[in-house]
Amino acid sequence: MSRTRIALLVLILCCWSTMAKALLVDPVDPGFRHELQLVADAGLIPGALSTWPVSRLALHDALRDIDDATLDEAAPGVREAARRVMERLDVRPGGFGGVSAQAVAGEGRPPARLAWYGLQDPSGSEASAEVGWRNDRVSVRGRVRAVEHAVDDDDLRYDGSRAAVRAGNWILAAGAQPVWWGPGWSGSPIKGTASRPVPAVHAVRSSPKAFEHPWLDWIGPWTLHAFYGQLESDRHISNADYGGMRVVFRPYPWLEFGLSRTFIWAGEKNARNQRNFRDLWFGRSNDRDRDVSADQLAGWDLRLSFGEGQRNALYGHFIGEDEAGMLPANYFGMLGLERVSDGGNARWFAEFADTSTRFYESRRTFNQAYEHSQFRTGNRHRGRPLGFPTDNDTRSVSLGMMRFGNEGRQDHVVARLAQLNRNDANRSGDGGNRISERATDLVDIEYLHRREAGPGYWELGVGGAWLDEAGSGSQFEPRVMAGWQGEW
Numbered sequence: 092m093s094r095t096r097i098a099l100l101v102l103i104l105c106c107w108s109t110m111a112k113a114l115l116v117d118p119v120d121p122g123f124r125h126e127l128q129l130v131a132d133a134g135l136i137p138g139a140l141s142t143w144p145v146s147r148l149a150l151h152d153a154l155r156d157i158d159d160a161t162l163d164e165a166a167p168g169v170r171e172a173a174r175r176v177m178e179r180l181d182v183r184p185g186g187f188g189g190v191s192a193q194a195v196a197g198e199g200r201p202p203a204r205l206a207w208y209g210l211q212d213p214s215g216s217e218a219s220a221e222v223g224w225r226n227d228r229v230s231v232r233g234r235v236r237a238v239e240h241a242v243d244d245d246d247l248r249y250d251g252s253r254a255a256v257r258a259g260n261w262i263l264a265a266g267a268q269p270v271w272w273g274p275g276w277s278g279s280p281i282k283g284t285a286s287r288p289v290p291a292v293h294a295v296r297s298s299p300k301a302f303e304h305p306w307l308d309w310i311g312p313w314t315l316h317a318f319y320g321q322l323e324s325d326r327h328i329s330n331a332d333y334g335g336m337r338v339v340f341r342p343y344p345w346l347e348f349g350l351s352r353t354f355i356w357a358g359e360k361n362a363r364n365q366r367n368f369r370d371l372w373f374g375r376s377n378d379r380d381r382d383v384s385a386d387q388l389a390g391w392d393l394r395l396s397f398g399e400g401q402r403n404a405l406y407g408h409f410i411g412e413d414e415a416g417m418l419p420a421n422y423f424g425m426l427g428l429e430r431v432s433d434g435g436n437a438r439w440f441a442e443f444a445d446t447s448t449r450f451y452e453s454r455r456t457f458n459q460a461y462e463h464s465q466f467r468t469g470n471r472h473r474g475r476p477l478g479f480p481t482d483n484d485t486r487s488v489s490l491g492m493m494r495f496g497n498e499g500r501q502d503h504v505v506a507r508l509a510q511l512n513r514n515d516a517n518r519s520g521d522g523g524n525r526i527s528e529r530a531t532d533l534v535d536i537e538y539l540h541r542r543e544a545g546p547g548y549w550e551l552g553v554g555g556a557w558l559d560e561a562g563s564g565s566q567f568e569p570r571v572m573a574g575w576q577g578e579w
Contacts, residue, residue, distance in 0.1 A: 168435020291320025499543030
């Protein structure tokens with residue numbers, strides 16, 4: 092262990108708790124996602140659950156509309172999961188808030204500890220608080236978060252603060268909103284929570300109801316999320332615009348298909364006008380005859396559930412770094428397999444990811460994923476990747492287990508084996524792998540126990556990372572975590 096960091100920050104301000112009662116549910120709780128996915132795979136609610144945030148009211152209405160006969164026919168674990176999710180989806184109008192604190196002794200940030208679903212931008216010890224108010228059409232949330240070792244030296248943050256309004260079947264929001272796109276648990280190749288959220292405006296389709304027109308009803312329930320925001324000033328091209336859109340279809344209860352796209356363009360000294368945006372939208376940003384340049388990512392993902400009760404699933408998520416013929420090219424991505432126990436109280440997953448472009452060929456390309464010749468900072472925000480938490484040129488295998496018991500008990504085990512920055516080089520300029528500047532072999536294991544306590548929960552965890560960096564030798568970095576979170 093290079094040095095020991097022991098800090099306990101106690102903050103009584105305004106903060107985000109796990110399931111605060113805003114219009115949108117954030118990607119912060121693996122247990123909630125597990126139970127919601129269990130109910131969806133049983134065919135009790137429509138729509139895909141690979142795009143976060145999701146609408147609280149739409150989920151509540153879908154669960155409320157399940158008739159008693161259908162629920163009685165479901166497996167006991169599914170019935171219990173539906174009941175618990177309904178209890179947590181409190182839609183009563185009024186104020187809400189919460190406080191939380193976590194202490195980490197040891198190395199609690201990348202590359203020793205990487206983000207995954209529910210763990211956003213690990214930075215060691217932290218404390219946070221929130222206060223907000225909502226009714227069935229409007230919600231406002233103010234949040235403050237203090238962190239111990241911020242990679243961007245911004246120790247006091249307002250990430251998670253936002254205002255949202257419901258307009259018909261849409262929720263419009265503005266603020267620093269966490270986003271997760273894709274079926275994976277260890278990361279998303281295009282939009283995850285490894286970095287701080289980007290301040291942006293968002294549009295989320297609330298209810299995933301299918302089209303009524305007979306030419307379109309075959310695609311089934313569908314969701315859409317679009318956003319447009321601005322990146323930080325401390326980058327190669329200051330204040331570049333950052334936007335994206337994702338749509339997911341569920342034509343069958345066992346099939347989900349998603350399309351995603353993000354872009355970085357404009358910024359300081361670059362023109363923002365209608366013509367340039369039109370060229371960007373139609374994928375003409377790489378044409379030499381055009382006056383627009385943009386760093387774009389686009390791709391697709393697929394999730395297939397199978398077996399008794401649809402308790403197993405295969406999924407893949409593939410993103411193209413370049414464009415050829417107006418279609419994504421030079422893919423990188425991930426593959427995964429997950430299984431739910433017979434009783435529905437445990438989930439296992441195994442995922443393989445490679446963030447080198449054309450990783451499926453012998454002529455894979457390094458220093459290309461998340462990079463761009465003009466926007467040289469690439470797909471990164473405040474020192475962390477906007478996509479997969481290992482950044483580019485990394486091959487990783489992640490194994491995870493989540494187990495859920497009475498009294499709100501949760502046990503999480505996540506193990507990750509990775510070869511970070513495999514070619515031991517970074518692109519010149521402002522880009523390059525921000526998690527590891529040199530080739531590094533990583534083995535990381537973490538165990539976390541969580542239990543409800545009064546209006547919140549407490550958690551204890553232990554972990555350790557074995558790091559072998561080229562030119563520096565190997566070292567072991569243990570860590571111990573303890574935390575508490577309350578909400579009202």
